[in-house]
Amino acid sequence: MKILITGAAGMIGRKLTARLIADGMLADRRIASLHLQDIVPFEPPQAGFPVTSGASDLAESGIAETLAEAEPDVVFHLAGVVSGEAEADFDKGYRANLDGTRALFDAIRLRADCVPRVVYSSSIAVFGAPFPPAIPDEFQQVPLTSYGTQKLIGELLLTDYTRRGFMDGIGLRLPTICVRPGKPNLAASGFFSSIIREPLVGREAVLPVSHDVVHTHASPRSAVGFLLHAAALPSAAIGPRRNLSLPGVAVSVGEQIEALRRVAGGTAVALIREEPDPAVAAIVENWPQRFDAKRARDLGFVAETSFDDIIRVHIEDELGG
């Protein structure tokens, strides 16, 4: 089995790569080769099978065609510009998220013998407020950001290209990934991770919203699990609606903090400094809280069942247990 990962240098891309190298298998087949694409150059890791990497811009003419020439069996399309950047830079967002995705899908379309499973990382940003308390699988997609618009257009192309037999696509609307490793970033959602990650290593974290804000989370390990599960699903089981809202752990910020207290004690919790930020609160208010994710659960997608577990995964995978 030949595999291509776009956006492979990102956090999820790196974890997915590590898992594929550790497993040596995907969907019960031996991995023959893995190509890692990203817009930034990076060294391919060592593995028991050939791993190559290349820095390129998918939206640039000819790049996607070159990637499709290898005729991968599975493509993990993770490349893209994140929400805040797509909102700040209109042209960059449309170029990366729309033109890049379309170029990749078109390059696959134009190779008649290449009908890979394409696992596309979409986003809950395809939904826009006002929301019901839990978003059903049939809820309308009316994004309120350029990022959500671009991701949704990718979903639509994936569905149409799959229906026409050009590829075998599945789109995954990932919940917020928590606990996100690494340094705090400027994303409005950053506090969901930092109020756990920072206290666990004895550092202070700022909480800009109230304890009753509810949000849905899955660990980076679950995110990789979602991608692998999606790569292995029989196409017929997915049906004509190729994009899925995934399960996660829906908790309030207060419940996150109580989970931290259970796992790491009151000293850790004391490092959370409450500093209400009306600007962040206003952004978060427009985010969905819960998802039914019934279709995804029925298809066997599994996330953590408690926020305690999400913290434990972070401790195991990032802090050496």
Next chain:
Amino acid sequence: MKILITGAAGMIGRKLTARLIADGMLADRRIASLHLQDIVPFEPPQAGFPVTSGASDLAESGIAETLAEAEPDVVFHLAGVVSGEAEADFDKGYRANLDGTRALFDAIRLRADCVPRVVYSSSIAVFGAPFPPAIPDEFQQVPLTSYGTQKLIGELLLTDYTRRGFMDGIGLRLPTICVRPGKPNLAASGFFSSIIREPLVGREAVLPVSHDVVHTHASPRSAVGFLLHAAALPSAAIGPRRNLSLPGVAVSVGEQIEALRRVAGGTAVALIREEPDPAVAAIVENWPQRFDAKRARDLGFVAETSFDDIIRVHIEDELGG
């Protein structure tokens, strides 16, 4: 007020043009000029204000920019390839319906002083089966055709470009236009019109589906009314969800035939020849039947209230009363 109509040589485009010329006004403002664009060349009609026409392909580099240079106050974007053609010719459909629309919206975006009301003709094809008996305004958009995919991408771009202040867009999901004037065509939906149009002039018509098929219709006159109403609506009244399912008359084929009997008598009805076509029936089964269209009704969009009225409009507008 300067007006641009794309796809102006089509059936709705011609009726809209005639109405604008007759009114001399739009949204309580005097029309200063009207430019008619279509991919096929055609003569501009005479009017009390300057009317120009030009044949061009919106997807071709530089064309949309030229149209935007005139800085229209209102754009009716009707241009596009129809459903059957978009399905038969993948490249042509994406080029006309996606690239053409995006080029037009981008040309408007790049003129900072030009923030026109853009009235976009979308389609009920943005919805895909399975359907509830009546489609609510919040129903998910999961098109099952390339045409529906392309129209929905246009809706999404319109929403995002409007949110960002590049234009002031509104998208209208028109119901099936009935009675469609002119010759019978090969569209799968053609029989909805032909079983009325042909018997009214003494010609036979073929009915390929059963009497219990339910569908939603509006007259060409109502379609023009929708476009004019949309051009005049205050932007704030539309809100962030810029695309609307429009009202229409939801009737079964049997009810259509009974309306024909009431308006034109049994001799007309006797000209309908039933010739069940499983292929057409299978296509029609995947079409939506009814729409709540509550938002559109609340915004003042008005269609006929009975199929008898739809037939009478056809007799008045096409058959000289």
